[in-house]
Amino acid sequence: MAQPAANMVVNGDRLWDSLMEMAKIGPGVAGGNNRQTLTDADGEGRALFQKWCEEAGCTMGLDQMGNMFARREGTDPDALPVYVGSHLDTQPTGGKYDGVLGVLGGLEIIRTLNDLGIKTKHPIVVTNWTNEEGTRYAPAMLSSGVFAGVHTQDWAYAREDAEGKKFGDELERIGWKGDEEVGARKMHAFFELHIEQGPILEAEGVDIGVVTHGQGLSWTQVTVVGKDAHTGSTPMPMRRNAGLGMARILEAVDEIALSHAPHAVGAAGHIDVYPNSRNVIPGKVVFTVDFRSPELDVIRDMEVRLRAAAKEICDTLDLDVSFEKVGGFDPVAFDAGRVQAVRGAAERLGYSHRDIISGAGHDACWINQVAPTAMVMCPCVDGLSHNEAEEISKDWAKAGADVLFHAVVETAEIVE
Ligand code: HGY
Ligand code: MN
Ligand code: MN
Numbered sequence: 001m002a003q004p005a006a007n008m009v010v011n012g013d014r015l016w017d018s019l020m021e022m023a024k025i026g027p028g029v030a031g032g033n034n035r036q037t038l039t040d041a042d043g044e045g046r047a048l049f050q051k052w053c054e055e056a057g058c059t060m061g062l063d064q065m066g067n068m069f070a071r072r073e074g075t076d077p078d079a080l081p082v083y084v085g086s087h088l089d090t091q092p093t094g095g096k097y098d099g100v101l102g103v104l105g106g107l108e109i110i111r112t113l114n115d116l117g118i119k120t121k122h123p124i125v126v127t128n129w130t131n132e133e134g135t136r137y138a139p140a141m142l143s144s145g146v147f148a149g150v151h152t153q154d155w156a157y158a159r160e161d162a163e164g165k166k167f168g169d170e171l172e173r174i175g176w177k178g179d180e181e182v183g184a185r186k187m188h189a190f191f192e193l194h195i196e197q198g199p200i201l202e203a204e205g206v207d208i209g210v211v212t213h214g215q216g217l218s219w220t221q222v223t224v225v226g227k228d229a230h231t232g233s234t235p236m237p238m239r240r241n242a243g244l245g246m247a248r249i250l251e252a253v254d255e256i257a258l259s260h261a262p263h264a265v266g267a268a269g270h271i272d273v274y275p276n277s278r279n280v281i282p283g284k285v286v287f288t289v290d291f292r293s294p295e296l297d298v299i300r301d302m303e304v305r306l307r308a309a310a311k312e313i314c315d316t317l318d319l320d321v322s323f324e325k326v327g328g329f330d331p332v333a334f335d336a337g338r339v340q341a342v343r344g345a346a347e348r349l350g351y352s353h354r355d356i357i358s359g360a361g362h363d364a365c366w367i368n369q370v371a372p373t374a375m376v377m378c379p380c381v382d383g384l385s386h387n388e389a390e391e392i393s394k395d396w397a398k399a400g401a402d403v404l405f406h407a408v409v410e411t412a413e414i415v416e
């Protein structure tokens with residue numbers, strides 16, 4: 001296939017300006033973003049993205065999970081489109097680039113093709129996947145999961161946030177529930193540009209991560225039940241302290257993950273304590289243990305050991321414990337052909353690059369089940385993400401978008 005010439009590059013200033021413009025929507029309290037899925041801020045971000053896409057000559061499709069599809073026509077209307085995108089929703093203390101770089105990097109491809117007057121055989125579709133983060137509505141990558149047939153739409157619609165608001169109702173409320181059947185679209189390929197969210201690329205001084213694999217993820221929600229009681233007048237031997245049980249279980253989580261060093265990781269980011277009063281011994285604690293590893297058997301081992309350790313700890317402390325698997329996916333190997341398109345693009349453009357395994361989950365991990373998929377990564381400062389201080393350089397953003405541009409356009413086939 002004809003490859004784009006090395007001098008075909010994106011407009012880094014325009015991409016950066018769009019990132020900064022989008023970052024004004026759903027601002028955090030420390031310079032990042034709090035644009036959680038299906039909030040009014042999410043709706044505003046969607047509207048801005050749609051406006052920009054239409055200004056770039058795209059037509060916008062919307063499916064029943066609120067997934068957005070901005071289409072630039074190809075010369076062959078019957079050719080399956082090349083999809084490229086990520087997510088606009090953020091963590092509550094999120095950064096300006098997690099997900100957003102991938103969506104606006106896709107839009108920059110359209111804008112650059114328009115500037116250069118280039119036509120492609122295959123249409124190109126820029127995508128915003130609803131609720132990638134899974135913070136307000138577990139699990140992560142919910143809508144790309146429905147698109148890939150991993151979750152049913154009814155199950156997704158019934159997911160509730162901490163206030164009991166259902167996903168389906170909130171999607172309707174913000175006015176972004178489309179008519180399209182989810183997953184009906186067929187793809188020639190899918191590409192996602194994302195910040196690394198880890199320290200490797202920056203530490204090695206490498207511009208581009210060629211993502212060959214994504215590590216697997218397991219979310220187990222643990223409920224520990226004891227008995228609410230007075231923190232002052234209840235003798236220690238009489239206590240059934242669910243908070244103590246959780247603390248010992250989280251120690252065990254750390255030990256289990258470290259036993260599979262250096263790749264496995266484990267922690268709990270979500271913790272609800274009841275009644276969460278300063279002078280009441282917690283009668284119930286609900287928390288989600290997040291285990292990850294590139295190896296499936298390691299993930300399974302950590303899940304089994306978590307349950308055994310938690311049961312033993314809770315027996316000792318006269319507590320009840322129960323478990324619910326609330327999210328997860330197996331380690332992913334991306335499409336070798338599309339991964340090579342990414343690697344070749346970096347080489348053609350003269351960017352330093354290295355193969356890398358994604359530590360974070362991405363929509364690409366599910367879309368890989370229904371289309372040839374690959375990812376491009378750029379460094380981020382100190383490897384920090386899911387923190388309002390998340391930062392990248394304009395050069396890193398441009399390098400990632402240049403490689404994405406070349407990989408997508410090569411796959412979409414330039415029409416001379
Ligand atoms: O959890 C993840 O890895 C992603 O950031 N949603
Ligand atoms: Mn992300
Ligand atoms: Mn994220």
